[in-house]
Amino acid sequence: LAKTTQPISMDSYEGQEVNITCSHNNIATNDYITWYQQFPSQGPRFIIQGYKTKVTNEVASLFIPADRKSSTLSLPRVSLSDTAVYYCLVGVQGDMRFGAGTRLTVKP
Amino acid sequence: GAVVSQHPSRVICKSGTSVKIECRSLDFQATTMFWYRQFPKQSLMLMATSNEGSKATYEQGVEKDKFLINHASLTLSTLTVTSAHPEDSSFYICSASGGAWGNQPQHFGDGTRLSIL
Numbered sequence: 001l002a003k004t005t006q007p008i009s010m011d012s013y014e015g016q017e018v019n020i021t022c023s024h025n026n027i028a029t030n031d032y033i034t035w036y037q038q039f040p041s042q043g044p045r046f047i048i049q050g051y052k053t054k055v056t057n058e059v060a061s062l063f064i065p066a067d068r069k070s071s072t073l074s075l076p077r078v079s080l081s082d083t084a085v086y087y088c089l090v091g092v093q094g095d096m097r098f099g100a101g102t103r104l105t106v107k108p
Numbered sequence: 109g110a111v112v113s114q115h116p117s118r119v120i121c122k123s124g125t126s127v128k129i130e131c132r133s134l135d136f137q138a139t140t141m142f143w144y145r146q147f148p149k150q151s152l153m154l155m156a157t158s159n160e161g162s163k164a165t166y167e168q169g170v171e172k173d174k175f176l177i178n179h180a181s182l183t184l185s186t187l188t189v190t191s192a193h194p195e196d197s198s199f200y201i202c203s204a205s206g207g208a209w210g211n212q213p214q215h216f217g218d219g220t221r222l223s224i225l
Contacts (some may be wrong), residue, residue: 043203
């Protein structure tokens with residue numbers, strides 16, 4: 001089971017780009033990398049998922065280097081409403097565990 | 109798409125009561141559902157995984173007789189906390205996935221805040 005390591009917390013300001021990196025040194029060949037966002041008293045919300053290289057959707061980009069031992073979630077031009085906890089999960093369905101997550105605080 | 113509905117959102121009840129929480133996938137068939145609990149300012153902890161029509165697989169340390177899981181259809185799973193006590197007070201969250209492979213992400217309900225008096 002691939003263990004993930006993320007920064008405990010990050011601060012940013014409105015309008016900035018935020019990059020959150022997750023380390024997963026023992027990622028397995030079949031593992032996918034999935035990022036979730038969680039607001040207080042709500043369930044996590046799916047942000048993005050990838051296997052290798054770069055994935056982009058309407059809210060974020062996910063950068064995965066060739067060795068796949070880390071991944072970076074990029075949030076363009078954050079706003080106050082992006083203040084939340086962000087989790088990086090690595091594995092296959094049914095075999096994923098939540099790490100501690102990164103608490104992102106966006107300041108005005 | 110991929111909406112998961114969890115009900116109720118909040119329960120307050122007396123010690124010794126059994127509480128049932130429902131998790132429904134509204135617009136997709138959930139081959140696998142997951143149940144988590146989360147304590148304040150902590151991460152989600154997986155309690156059990158269930159596949160439709162099969163017995164749930166519980167994580168180590170989770171009492172299967174305490175937390176009864178039924179996954180009777182491809183759109184509904186229930187978690188029953190039997191004879192709940194104050195230490196069972198927590199935020200319970202379900203998720204559902206429509207695929208059998210790793211590239212099918214989990215979609216989460218909005219959680220149930222359980223408070224046992």
